[in-house]
Amino acid sequence: MTDATTADARLRRAFHASGPHRTLHAKGTYASGTFTAAPRSAELGIAAHLQGSPVPVLVRFSNGSGNPKSPDKAPDVRGMSVSFRTETGATDLLGQTAPRFPVKDPGKFVEMTEAVAAHSKPWKLAAFLARNPSVLGPLAANAKAGAIKPPKSFAEATYYPVHAYAWIAPDGSRRWVRYIWRPVDAAAAATPTGANWLVEELATRLSAGPARWDLEVSVASESDDPHDPTSQWKPVETFIAGTLSVDATAPDPEADGSIIVFDPTRIIPGIELSNDPILLFRAAAYSASASHRA
Template sequence: MIEPKVAVERLRTAFGGPDRHRTLHAKGRFYAGTFTATAEAAELGRALHLNGEPVPVVVRWSNAGGNADVPDKKPDIRGMAVKFQLPDGSSTDLLGQTSPRFPTDDPAEFVAMTEASLNQLTFPLFLLRHPRMAGPIIAGLTSKAAVSHHSFAEPAYYPIHAYGWLDAEGRRTWVRYVFKPTATKADRLSQSFDGPDRLGAEMAARLARGPVTFEVWLQVAGEGHDPHSAVSDWKGAREVLAGRIVVMAELPDQDPLVFDPTRVVDGIELSDDPILRYRPLAYGESIGRRT
């Protein structure tokens, strides 16, 4: 497995981003909101933020690239990271992206893919050498995961990893999340936003009009659905509405706040997904460089 120091160094070199920025998702803004779970979520999971009472969340919307100076108009995958702040003072994080599937279970292949994707001339050659990754990448292109998005409020975001939810009796259910927007093209603002930070400006204007809401849906694993692989395609999975995230206001910069998908609380278990297990190692290397 690729050493985290090597992975971070290669990614930072590929993007040429400034020091003291995140290695990936370097450009983003923080927002305050709440999450309220549904009764169906409370039946599946005993974690404190699933009891139906509103809990505070910190949301960070971001561009996926590693250079914060790149303007928002450039096509890119977007990210939505959410930190759920539980009543007992603990927190748990989910990190979503606009791409619905992840292309590999190998961190080294992910680094190589990211490097190759920055050169449109050579990227097809990379896919020829890694045919297993073509399906998820094509799925992302088909779903317009990496486009010049109009707003952070309109696309769906996919936390790619599965988690084990434990109910009050200790029974485990493997789930994946989807953050589905309630915003549509029909309710867009009348003004246009064309500057290098247009997504942030659009969100500021949108929040001045009112809250931004996302529904949190669960895909519930069934037969043949592998919770220990980010590549596993859960076709036909049962879907459950687990709650709603309501974002109300922008926050001042919260750096070096870290969103870690392995930060879980009682009632939620990690899978053995190798990408999931690798991420905190890479984040630890990255945060050391940022601070």
């Protein structure tokens, strides 16, 4: 185990970071749109964004690296962070392109990121893998899913928010769910050119029409573990909970000195957190990262 300040310092060192930017997912771009829930969501959840009226969202697409100048052709996970701005407050869902999270201890995540970032010292990753053989299965599954293969567009990627959350239903019953954002009818992108292709391509694409994702929800069975981000589930139900429409690029809301943090523990009435140690660590880690932008 580690603490958030130490984790932040180690992650910044791994990417030789010194500027006022995010410690991870340093390079990104903002967009706006709406999320509209499908009827099954309101049957299973009372949270405001699940009721079916379009809810405004702020979205940030990113490269996973802690280097804000990381070229888009570099192998890396990509992120899509969505903040649902409901009448009862904001709730955030942060997804990235890796379907399986490989570790359940935040310290191990830091160690793994250090090993992956040390490109010029490939033995560091080999040594990490030798010490932690349980990560091999998830990393192989992520490679198979193309998690770090550079996409031609942020709009063609599938994003996995990883953690389980509880939904409270109108009758007071409680279900653990996990999410996947699946792209809908993403038109093929042109051949990438240049270091900032993904941001430029998104702007061109959105000027011609929205990019859309379905939110796929899996409901845990009794035997599924919601508190372990590495657990694999045998869900009792999987359904489309709604559709995200990303309509336009948005000006950088941090340009005036404001700080925007997408926080996976930011919830509203009707949603509850698990005891997942990775999820619970992230709030403090993201605050430590935000302190560099203060």
